[in-house]
Amino acid sequence: MAELTYRGAIAAGIAQEMERDPAVVMLGEDIGAAGGVFKLTEGLLDQFGPERIRDTPISEQAIVGAAMGAAMTGLRPIAELMFSDFFAVSWDMVANQIAKTRYMTDGQVTLPLVLRTANGAGLRFGAQHSQSIENWAMAIPGLKVVAPANPADMKGLMAAAIRDDDPVIVCEHKALFAEKGDVPEGEHVVPLGQAAVLREGSDVTLVALAAMVPRALAAAERLATDHGVDAEVIDLRSLIPLDAQAILRSVAKTSRLFTIEENPRVGGWGAEIVSLVADEGFYSLDAPLVRITTPHIPLPSAAALEDLAIPSVDRIVETVTRRLDEAR
């Protein structure tokens, strides 16, 4: 094992795949000479050269469109969108072109590409640089969506995303960049579509993603020590493909489900999970299915307000205990 930051794991995953396959190329704003505005791609230009690490103008449609054209013709491009909010600028390319072309051409076109992006809140950047956009992407058939929560998964899921023959959106959470963790030495690949049970428990299931995973784990510890509640914590890791069985298995054991979502309330990924469990896990349930989310608001910039908006460890503990009390 080697200790890496989440930030370092991004570059490590990309470098691992670029060394392995000359068809892997990357493009984006400030990714080369500058090493990325979040220093996520530092060192890659020196290692792989300007033909494979291409700096672009501020042109999100061209960046994402060029990735698609390159993917159609034999390359495995990685496009960086500096902030996930900028998906809105290139949404035609993502939602209309990349997601649909394989289906529309009845399989003539294969698009092995990765769109990687700095996602999520915590840096006080306000409503246009802090969003969690996983649920935008998962609503469009034809896009795979992953959102790693720790350095090992970051490297391994990045590698899997690059090797995948379909378009994959990799959400890199800004609040996790400095987090450290052990990453296996040598080649490391984590398959898409496998959730991880990070804490076994028997009373409630907490399902989380990305930056909500460490909060769910911290909440689980407090629930155990302060309230005698034994929580199981599932890190989804990937929304599409979705490891539905992992959730259903857990709910079969605990009978209670809480989703912990950074996204605004309406149409968040947790709604899909809850609907799936209501449909397929109903007879294991002992209590209402509860979604803990950001309110349905644009994100505010002030630290005090942003902290109120995003589900916190306190809010998770409070919600779980209150809803358990109600059920008693």
Added chain:
Amino acid sequence: MATVAAAPASLDRETGLALYRIMQECRLLETRAQELFFEGLVRGTTHLGVGQEAVAAGFGVAMRPDDYTLCTYRGHNHNIARGVPLAPILAELFGRATGLLGGKGGSMHLTSVEHGVLGSYAIVGAHLPIALGAAWSAQYRKSGQVAVCFFGDGTTNIGAFHEALNMAAVWKAPVVFVCENNQYMEYTPIGAVTAVPRPAADRASAYGLDPIVVDGNDVEAVHAVAVDALARARAGDGPSLIEAVTYRHGGHSRADPGKYRPDDEVAAWKARDPIPAYRARLEAAGVPAAELDAIDEAARAKVAGAEQEARAAPEPGADVLETQVWADGSSRWRN
């Protein structure tokens, strides 16, 4: 001031006949597609390229078999010009299982990767960045391929046009951007909504490119600028932006009669129809009329045969509805 490419003195006979044949096949298929639309056999929508055949033929003949074509929803001509068979095109318009896209794409998305057609794109401007990406890939792979991207005059006012032109110029990408200026963005004269008289050529200098205007109804002139631009791209000299001035004989789509256009304007352009004009030129150059008649007859037979084949084809079944979302052929998103 835009430079206007001159028509070359002459082409070899075989190339000339290929240009004529392709234009005639395009015209006959499109004309028949329109009739079949009114008959209710062609569903959804169609955007016909009648009047604009010289652009597709001029480029199609000049391109290498492994070059890439990316075109718009007005893209039937460009598929035909790359050799895509007519029966699967018509079957796709009919929504049949044997359609080029198995009935999943329709008229606006004709694609045949094996013929170099990387797609017909129905969101205006989307395919310019995609063409740039295909060109970037060719450049990186050192394959010598060129991407040719056809679009309408209306596209020159959307952001993707400008993003793609700039990035292609900076990267010296082997891509040829071809604006088919048919004078109308859908229902509105392009001049009424554009700040410059030449919607494409007058923007070229913003990207360090030469302004190139060609008579899009003169198939040999189009062929000549195509040969030139393809050679420049292949030599590593970067992209070109070509404005081919032409005219849409019909309306924008489906049953649009195009009544917003002055009668004398339509008449003047129809008098400059690229197909009879080229036939006259070939005859003047010594090609016997009978030989051209035979090409016409063969094209008619080809369209009729394709129609017969498409009419007989079955509709797609439920077994294909949920296939080919993913590369493994499935649409599975969960376990």
